Amino acid sequence: MDAMMMGAMSKDMMSMPGMESMDMAVMQACMDACSACEQACTICSTQMHDCAPACMNCADMCNTMMRSMMRMQGMTPASMMAMLDACIAMCQTCMDMCMEHADMSAVCKMCAQSCQACMDACMAMKDMMMASA
Amino acid sequence: MDAMMMGAMSKDMMSMPGMESMDMAVMQACMDACSACEQACTICSTQMHDCAPACMNCADMCNTMMRSMMRMQGMTPASMMAMLDACIAMCQTCMDMCMEHADMSAVCKMCAQSCQACMDACMAMKDMMMASA
Amino acid sequence: MDAMMMGAMSKDMMSMPGMESMDMAVMQACMDACSACEQACTICSTQMHDCAPACMNCADMCNTMMRSMMRMQGMTPASMMAMLDACIAMCQTCMDMCMEHADMSAVCKMCAQSCQACMDACMAMKDMMMASA
Amino acid sequence: MDAMMMGAMSKDMMSMPGMESMDMAVMQACMDACSACEQACTICSTQMHDCAPACMNCADMCNTMMRSMMRMQGMTPASMMAMLDACIAMCQTCMDMCMEHADMSAVCKMCAQSCQACMDACMAMKDMMMASA
Numbered sequence: 001m002d003a004m005m006m007g008a009m010s011k012d013m014m015s016m017p018g019m020e021s022m023d024m025a026v027m028q029a030c031m032d033a034c035s036a037c038e039q040a041c042t043i044c045s046t047q048m049h050d051c052a053p054a055c056m057n058c059a060d061m062c063n064t065m066m067r068s069m070m071r072m073q074g075m076t077p078a079s080m081m082a083m084l085d086a087c088i089a090m091c092q093t094c095m096d097m098c099m100e101h102a103d104m105s106a107v108c109k110m111c112a113q114s115c116q117a118c119m120d121a122c123m124a125m126k127d128m129m130m131a132s133a
Numbered sequence: 134m135d136a137m138m139m140g141a142m143s144k145d146m147m148s149m150p151g152m153e154s155m156d157m158a159v160m161q162a163c164m165d166a167c168s169a170c171e172q173a174c175t176i177c178s179t180q181m182h183d184c185a186p187a188c189m190n191c192a193d194m195c196n197t198m199m200r201s202m203m204r205m206q207g208m209t210p211a212s213m214m215a216m217l218d219a220c221i222a223m224c225q226t227c228m229d230m231c232m233e234h235a236d237m238s239a240v241c242k243m244c245a246q247s248c249q250a251c252m253d254a255c256m257a258m259k260d261m262m263m264a265s266a
Numbered sequence: 267m268d269a270m271m272m273g274a275m276s277k278d279m280m281s282m283p284g285m286e287s288m289d290m291a292v293m294q295a296c297m298d299a300c301s302a303c304e305q306a307c308t309i310c311s312t313q314m315h316d317c318a319p320a321c322m323n324c325a326d327m328c329n330t331m332m333r334s335m336m337r338m339q340g341m342t343p344a345s346m347m348a349m350l351d352a353c354i355a356m357c358q359t360c361m362d363m364c365m366e367h368a369d370m371s372a373v374c375k376m377c378a379q380s381c382q383a384c385m386d387a388c389m390a391m392k393d394m395m396m397a398s399a
Numbered sequence: 400m401d402a403m404m405m406g407a408m409s410k411d412m413m414s415m416p417g418m419e420s421m422d423m424a425v426m427q428a429c430m431d432a433c434s435a436c437e438q439a440c441t442i443c444s445t446q447m448h449d450c451a452p453a454c455m456n457c458a459d460m461c462n463t464m465m466r467s468m469m470r471m472q473g474m475t476p477a478s479m480m481a482m483l484d485a486c487i488a489m490c491q492t493c494m495d496m497c498m499e500h501a502d503m504s505a506v507c508k509m510c511a512q513s514c515q516a517c518m519d520a521c522m523a524m525k526d527m528m529m530a531s532a
Contacts (some may be wrong), residue, residue, distance in 0.1 A: 002435060002513075008506045009442050035434060036401060042469045043408050045322070048314045053207030056311070056322065060200055061216070063462065064193040070441045074186030074230070079222040083194070086219035089212040097207070107407045114401075135302060135380075141373045142309050168301060169268060175336045176275050178455070181447045189444070189455065196329065203308045240274045247268075319473030326463040327482070333459055334489075340452030340496070345488040349460070352485035355478040363473070 009070065021132040026124050027069055033114075033121035034066035034087070040114035041094060044107050051097035051108060058094035061087055062118060077129060084122045091115040091122070142203065154265040159257050160202055166247075166254035167199035167220070173247035174227060177240050184230035184241060191227035194220050195251060210262060217255045224248040224255070275336065287398040292390050293335055299380075299387035300332035300353070306380035307360060310373050317363035317374060324360035327353055328384060343395060350388045357381040357388070408469065420531040425523050426468055432513075432520035433465035433486070439513035440493060443506050450496035450507060457493035460486055461517060476528060483521045490514040490521070 010024045041059035045052045065087040068075055075083075095115035102109040143157045174192035178185045198220040201208055208216075228248035235242040276290045307325035311318045331353040334341055341349075361381035368375040409423045440458035444451045464486040467474055474482075494514035501508040 002439065002509070005439055005442055005506075005509055005513075008509065012445075031438075035438075039430075039434075039465075039469065040401065040404055042466050043404055046319050046411075046470050046472055048316075048318060050314075051207075052314060052318070053204040053312050055207070057197075057201045057204050057207045057212075059466075060197040064190075064197045066438075067193055067441050067458075068190045070438065071186040071190050071445050073445055074184075074188070074190045074226065076226050079190075079219075079226040082215075082219040082222035086212075086215040089215035093207065093209050093212040107404070110401070110404055110407065114404075135306065135376070138306055138309055138373070138376055138380075141376065145312075164305075168305075172297075172301075172332075172336065173268065173271055175333050176271055179278075179337050179339055179452050181449075181451060183447075185447060185451070186445050192333075199305075200308050200325075203305065204312050206312055240271070243268070243271055243274065247271075317473075319470040321473070323463075323467045323470050323473045323478075326466055330456075330459040330463045334456045337452040337456055340450075340454070340456045340492065342492050345456075345485075345492040348481075348485040348488035352478075352481040355481035359473065359475050359478040 012073075023128050023132075026128045030121040030125045031066050031069050033118040034062040034069075037091065037114040037118035038062040038066070040111045044098065044111035047105065047107055049101055049105065049108065051094065051101070051111075054090075054094040054097045055111060058090045058115065061090040065122070077133065080129065081126065084126050088119050088122045091119045095119070145206075156261050156265075159261045163254040163258045164199050164202050166251045167195040167202075170224065170247040170251035171195040171199070173244045177231065177244035180238065180240055182234055182238065182241065184227065184234070184244075187223075187227040187230045188244060191223045191248065194223040198255070210266065213262065214259065217259050221252050221255045224252045228252070278339075289394050289398075292394045296387040296391045297332050297335050299384040300328040300335075303357065303380040303384035304328040304332070306377045310364065310377035313371065313373055315367055315371065315374065317360065317367070317377075320356075320360040320363045321377060324356045324381065327356040331388070343399065346395065347392065350392050354385050354388045357385045361385070411472075422527050422531075425527045429520040429524045430465050430468050432517040433461040433468075436490065436513040436517035437461040437465070439510045443497065443510035446504065446506055448500055448504065448507065450493065450500070450510075453489075453493040453496045454510060457489045457514065460489040464521070476532065479528065480525065483525050487518050487521045490518045494518070 006028055038059045041055040045055035045059065065083055068083055095112045098108040098112040102112055139161055171192045174188040174195065178188035178192065198216055201216055228245045231241040231245040235245055272294055304325045307321040307328065311321035311325065331349055334349055361378045364374040364378040368378055405427055437458045440454040440461065444454035444458065464482055467482055494511045497507040497511040501511055
C-alpha cells in the first residue's frame with residue numbers, strides 16, 4: 001500500500017476511540033497480505049482445478065477484509081475479531097484444497113503460500129488487538 | 134433468488150458430502166437476506182451519515198456471504214460457521230450505527246431492518262447446520 | 267429490490283441535476299437484472315466448465331453496475347453510458363461462452379438467459395437516458 | 400503484483416489465441432494501478448466528502464477491472480476494450496470530484512492522483528491492444 005495514503009489513513013485512525021494504540025505497521029502488513037492473497041486466489045481459480053470455488057470464496061473474503069481495515073470508522077473491536085477469524089478460516093480452507101495439488105501445480109503452491117501469509121498477518125492483527133485491549 | 138437456478142444449485146448441493154441434510158429453503162432465505170442487506174446498506178451509505186463506513190463494510194460482507202453460499206463446494210462446516218459469525222457481527226455493527234439516527238432518516242431505519250433480517254437468517258443457518266451436524 | 271428502499275432512493279434521485287426525468291421503473295428493472303445475473307453467473311462458475319472465467323468476470327461487473335446505479339450521486343451521464351456498454355459487453359461474452367454448452371448444462375442455459383435479460387435491461391437504460399438527454 | 404504469480408499467469412496467457420503479443424509488463428502495470436486506485440478510493444470514501452459515492456463506484460470498478468485482467472480466459476478483445484473505457488470513465492468522474500477539494504484534503508489529492516495513474520495505465524493497455532490487433 002502506498003506510503004502517503006497509509007500516512008493519511010494512520011492520522012485519521014489515531015483520533016478514533018480505542019484505536020490510539022493500533023500498530024499501523026501490523027495493519028498495513030495485513031492489508032497488503034489480503035490484497036496479495038486476493039490476487040493469487042483469483043488467478044488460481046482460473047485453472048479450473050477443484051480448489052477453484054474455495055479460491056473464489058477466499059478472494060472475495062480477502063478483499064472484504066482489506067476494505068474493512070481501510071474503513072475502521074465502521075468497525076468495532078468485536079466485529080474486527082469476527083472478521084479476522086472468518087478470513088483466517090477461508091484462507092485455511094483454500095490452502096488445504098490447494099495443497100492437495102501443490103505438487104502438480106505451481107500456481108496452487110503459490111496460492112497456498114499467499115493463504116498462509118494472509119492467515120499469519122490476520123493472526124498478528126488479533127494478537128496486537130488483544131495486547132492493546 | 135430465481136427458482137430454476139435454486140433448483141439446479143440444490144441438486145448439486147445434495148451430492149456433496151455432509152450437505153445431504155442441508156435445508157435449501159433456509160439457505161435460500163439467507164442468500165436473499167444477504168442480497169437485500171447489501172442493497173439497503175449500499176443505498177444507506179450514500180447518505181453520508183456517520184454510519185456510512187459501517188454500511189459499506191456490511192454491504193461487502195453480505196455480498197461475500199451470499200456468494201460463499203452459492204459456492205458451497207469451496208466451504209467447510211468450520212469456515213461456514215466463521216463466515217456466518219462475521220456476517221452477523223457486521224450486521225450488528227451497522228444496525229447499531231443506523232439505529233442512532235433511525236428517527237431522522239427513513240433510509241437508516243430501513244437499513245437497520247435489513248441488517249436485523251440478515252442476522253436472523255444467518256442465525257437460522259447456524260441453527261440448521263448445528264442440528265444436522 | 268425492496269419497494270420502500272426504492273422509494274427512498276427515488277426521492278433522492280429526483281433532486282439530482284439531470285436526473286429529474288429518470289424513469290425509476292426502468293432503473294429498478296436494470297438493478298434487479300444485474301443482481302439476478304450476478305447470482306446466475308456465480309453459480310454457473312462453480313461448474314468448472316470453460317465458461318467459468320467469463321462467468322466470474324460477468325458476476326463482478328453486474329455487481330459493480332448494480333451498485334453504481336444505487337450510487338448515482340457518483341455518476342455522470344458519460345460514465346453511466348460507458349458502464350452500461352461494458353456491462354453489456356461482459357454479458358455478451360459470458361452468454362456466448364455458456365451457449366456453447368447450453369445443450370448439456372441446464373445451468374449454463376439459465377446463465378445465458380440471465381445474461382440476455384441483463385443486456386436487455388442495460389439497453390433499456392441507455393434508450394431511456396438518450397431519450398431524456 | 401507478485402513476480403512469481405505474474406510469471407505463472409504470463410505463461411498461461413501466451414497460449415491463448417490472440418494474446419501471444421500481449422505485453423505482460425503493460426498489463427501488470429495496469430493491474431497494479433487498478434489495485435492502488437481501489438485502495439485510494441476506498442480510503443477517500445470514508446472522509447464523507449461529496450466525492451464519496453464516486454470514490455465507492457470507482458473502487459468497485461477498479462477491482463472488477465483488475466480481476467478481469469487476471470481472468471483473461473473469460474475476456475474477448477471487444478469486452479476488454481469496453482471494460483477499459485468504463486474504468487477510464489469512472490476514474491475520470493472520481494478524479495473530477497476529488498479535484499474540487501484537493502486544496503483542502505490531502506487524501507482527495509492523492510485519490511485524484513491514483514485515478515489519473517489508473518486512467519493512464521488503462522489507456523496504455525488500449526494502445527497496446529490496438530497496436531497488436
